[in-house]
Amino acid sequence: MNFSDLLAILPLVILVGWAIILILVDLLIPSHRKGMIAPFAVIGIIIALGVAISQFGEQSTAFGGMVAVDGFSVFLQVLFLISGLFGIALAYDYLKRQGIEHSEYYILLLFSLSGMMLMAMAADLIMVFLALELLSIPLYVLAGFASPRLDSEEAALKYFLLGAFAGGFVVYGIALVFGATQTTALQGIIAATKDGSANVVLLVIGAALILIGLGFKVAVVPFHMWTPDVYQGAPSSVTAFMAVGAKAAGFAGLLRVFMSAFNILAVDLIPILWTLSVITMLLGNIVAIAQSNIKRLLAYSSIAHAGYILMGMVTLGQGEIEGAAIAAALFYLVAYVITSFGAWAVVIALEHGEGKGLALDDYAGLGGKHPALAAAMTVFMLSFTGVPPTLGFMGKFFLFSAVLDGGYVGLAVIGVLTSLVSAYYYLRVVVVMYMQEGEPRVRRDIWLNTTTAITAIATVAISVFSTPLFNWAVRGVMVFFK
Amino acid sequence: MIPVSYYIGLSAILFTIGALGVLIRRNAIIIFMSVELMLNAANLAFVAFARAFGMMEGQIFVFFVMAVAAAEVAVGLALIVTIFHTKQSIDVDQMHSLKG
Numbered sequence: 001m002n003f004s005d006l007l008a009i010l011p012l013v014i015l016v017g018w019a020i021i022l023i024l025v026d027l028l029i030p031s032h033r034k035g036m037i038a039p040f041a042v043i044g045i046i047i048a049l050g051v052a053i054s055q056f057g058e059q060s061t062a063f064g065g066m067v068a069v070d071g072f073s074v075f076l077q078v079l080f081l082i083s084g085l086f087g088i089a090l091a092y093d094y095l096k097r098q099g100i101e102h103s104e105y106y107i108l109l110l111f112s113l114s115g116m117m118l119m120a121m122a123a124d125l126i127m128v129f130l131a132l133e134l135l136s137i138p139l140y141v142l143a144g145f146a147s148p149r150l151d152s153e154e155a156a157l158k159y160f161l162l163g164a165f166a167g168g169f170v171v172y173g174i175a176l177v178f179g180a181t182q183t184t185a186l187q188g189i190i191a192a193t194k195d196g197s198a199n200v201v202l203l204v205i206g207a208a209l210i211l212i213g214l215g216f217k218v219a220v221v222p223f224h225m226w227t228p229d230v231y232q233g234a235p236s237s238v239t240a241f242m243a244v245g246a247k248a249a250g251f252a253g254l255l256r257v258f259m260s261a262f263n264i265l266a267v268d269l270i271p272i273l274w275t276l277s278v279i280t281m282l283l284g285n286i287v288a289i290a291q292s293n294i295k296r297l298l299a300y301s302s303i304a305h306a307g308y309i310l311m312g313m314v315t316l317g318q319g320e321i322e323g324a325a326i327a328a329a330l331f332y333l334v335a336y337v338i339t340s341f342g343a344w345a346v347v348i349a350l351e352h353g354e355g356k357g358l359a360l361d362d363y364a365g366l367g368g369k370h371p372a373l374a375a376a377m378t379v380f381m382l383s384f385t386g387v388p389p390t391l392g393f394m395g396k397f398f399l400f401s402a403v404l405d406g407g408y409v410g411l412a413v414i415g416v417l418t419s420l421v422s423a424y425y426y427l428r429v430v431v432v433m434y435m436q437e438g439e440p441r442v443r444r445d446i447w448l449n450t451t452t453a454i455t456a457i458a459t460v461a462i463s464v465f466s467t468p469l470f471n472w473a474v475r476g477v478m479v480f481f482k
Numbered sequence: 483m484i485p486v487s488y489y490i491g492l493s494a495i496l497f498t499i500g501a502l503g504v505l506i507r508r509n510a511i512i513i514f515m516s517v518e519l520m521l522n523a524a525n526l527a528f529v530a531f532a533r534a535f536g537m538m539e540g541q542i543f544v545f546f547v548m549a550v551a552a553a554e555v556a557v558g559l560a561l562i563v564t565i566f567h568t569k570q571s572i573d574v575d576q577m578h579s580l581k582g
Contacts, residue, residue: 126543133550140557144564153565154577160558161513161574165504167554168520171547172497175527179490182535184543229580 001063008062008069011048011055011077012117018044019110026103037103038092041110042085048117049081059479061123065185068123071476075330076120076252079337080245084113086341086451087241093445094237094348100146109241112138116249125174125184125210125261128253132170132217135249136163139242143234149354155233162226166216173209176202177261189261200265207262207269211276214257217250220310221280224303231299236351239295240344243302244337251309251333258313259326259480266317273314274411280307281418289425292360294347297425298340301384304422305336311415312399315406323481325406327473328398334469335383335395338462342455343380346373349448352441363429364438373442374433376456381426383459386419391459394466489530497523510562510572521551 006013022040029036052074061068087109095101115135122128140163144156178184180202181192192198216223231239262269284304291297312329315322350357350366367374383392396419400412462469496519503516525544532540566572 126546130546130550133553137553137557140561144561147564148568150565150568151579153561153568154579157510157561157565157574157577160554160561161504161510161517164514164517164554164558165501165520167550168497168500168517168524171521172493172524172527174543175493175524175531178540178543179486179527179531182531182537184539233580 004060005062008055008058008060009067009118009121011052011081012114012121014048014051015044015110015114015117018047019107019114022103022107022110026107029103034101034103035092035096037106038088041106042088044110045081045084045088045113049078049085052077052081052117065187066124066127067118067121069121070479071472072256072330072479073121075473075476076248077117079248079334080113080116080120083116083241083245083248083337083341084109086345086455087237087245089447089451090240090341090345090348091237092447093443094235094351094448097352097443098146098235098354100235102145105142105145108138108142112136112142112241112245116245116252119249120252120256122253122256123186125177125186125189125257128210128257129167129171129174131249132214132253133167135246136167136217139163139238139246142238143230143242145238146235151233151355152235155230158226159230159234162216166213166223168213169209169216170213173206173211173213176206176209180206186257186261190264193264203262204265204268207258207265208272210257211254211269211272214250214254215276218247218254218306218309219303220276220306221283221303224280224284224306227303228296228299231302232293232295236295236344236348240341240348243298243344244340247302247306248333248337251306251329255313255326255329258316259322259477263317263322270314270316273310273316274408277307277310277314277411278414280304280310281414282307285418285422285425288422291425294358294360294363294429297360297429298343298347301422301426302336302340304418305332305384307418308332308396308399308415309336311403311408311411314403314408314411318406319481321402321406323477324474325399325402326480327470327477328395328402330473330477331466331470332395332399334462334473335391335459338455338458339380339383339390339392342376342452342459343384345448345451345455346377346380349373349443349445349452350440352443357441360429360432361436361438362440363432364436364440365433366438366440366442367434368437369440370442373452376452377433378430379456379459381429383463385423385426387423389460389463391463391466394463394470398470486530486534490527493523493526493530496520496526508573508575510565510574513574514558514562518551518555521547
């Protein structure tokens with residue numbers, strides 16, 4: 001280890017160091033004002049964000065090839081850090097209202113965030129595993145943060161047991177890949193597959209186990225069983241952060257590992273990926289129709305979106321087309337992150353007491369009483385559906401056209417059809433808000449309102465000027481295909 | 483010397499027992515023990531491969547996995563104890579306060 005290694009992971013060092021300092025700072029803060037730690041956490045994230053952006057255009061590896069700093073990692077790190085900022089903005093007032101305002105919340109969030117950042121940089125399977133656990137373990141605790149509320153504790157236990165189960169699959173998969181190629185470095189695996197020294201059977205089994213393990217994290221059907229329960233039971237601000245961050249980080253790992261190391265296994269993996277993508281889109285969207293609780297509805301919606309992102313991986317092994325598809329998947333992740341945070345901000349604004357205000361009927365009359373909030377929610381629902389001019393539409397557009405270029409017409413058709421199905425339940429939210437009479441109870445909080453406003457404007461504005469963002473994603477990905 | 487495939491066979495059996503345990507057993511502690519069995523199956527595979535290849539990396543990965551497993555134990559047991567306080571039970575079939 002030398003100085004340049006540390007420089008490469010500087011955003012991560014700042015974040016972890018800052019989180020440890022905040023644990024000490026916490027001791028100086030009186031127990032009724034623990035929210036004070038939030039602005040400190042924000043400062044740390046902003047500094048890390050600045051450093052991450054300054055790494056733009058860099059192309060290097062550190063720690064003997066264990067981590068890589070490249071366009072892909074910088075793109076995702078910026079996305080994660082922005083998620084962290086939104087996550088804190090959503091939590092600040094919510095925790096106070098719920099009577100669970102402890103400074104550990106923000107510290108755990110920073111630790112989880114550092115796991116996500118490490119995942120974006122991981123260039124070695126063992127780093128993928130460590131990053132996965134570093135981001136998951138704080139999230140298990142956060143899910144149970146509203147203890148002694150039973151639903152929160154149950155959510156935490158379910159998330160923990162299934163998360164640990166998934167971790168077991170990942171690590172066993174890594175062990176088999178190690179056995180097949182004598183290395184766990186992604187570049188080393190590529191080299192071993194090229195010179196034919198790899199045991200292909202063992203490698204395919206290992207890759208499949210890693211896919212299962214990360215599939216749990218990103219909630220792909222049939223590994224999604226935990227998602228609705230955990231999303232419903234965890235405090236809403238935690239749900240927002242994990243629905244977005246954990247899923248994006250899981251995909252960061254999946255995309256990097258599969259588009260570099262396991263590209264060679266395309267023939268074996270594509271049927272699996274195709275099937276997973278299709279059943280995820282179908283089940284997520286169809287079961288969401290039956291939901292009457294907004295948190296469960298968004299949980300199934302997030303399952304469905306995992307299916308769409310997975311579509312991009314079906315073009316495995318097609319060179320430039322695969323690059324475009326992965327870039328489209330990254331763009332879709334951005335769309336998903338921004339839209340999700342907006343939707344969850346509205347959910348948090350309407351939640352009151354212990355789990356009240358979460359039924360779809362509680363949104364009745366929102367259009368009349370709080371037009372701005374209802375308009376923002378409408379934007380988010382349209383973006384989830386994929387209606388122009390929203391980010392969700394551009395995301396689906398790039399993704400479907402990349403998949404069509406790859407020759408998977410059937411998959412694109414299923415994607416469009418399931419989007420139509422999803423319109424039913426997304427637009428039902430809009431209909432309830434505008435067409436039904438009611439007295440919604442809404443919490444006005446400056447940070448919630450700011451988040452809602454920023455995400456709503458970004459959802460529309462970035463979709464109109466989407467080319468720079470998409471080009472950035474393309475540049476980030478193309479380094480893998482030269 | 484015992485061939486490496488024997489070790490891998492044993493680790494595959496352990497992994498399967500662990501995975502089945504998670505799916506079949508209903509006590510949270512036993513599910514958790516089954517997860518640990520899966521992790522240790524991976525450790526066995528790492529060590530066996532590392533020995534067969536004459537490489538240190540595989541042995542070192544085992545330390546990583548053990549450290550992570552220890553962190554998981556700390557969090558997991560705390561969660562299980564907390565939920566036992568609230569509910570007087572750790573049977574996962576009885577955890578049904580979340581329904582859609």
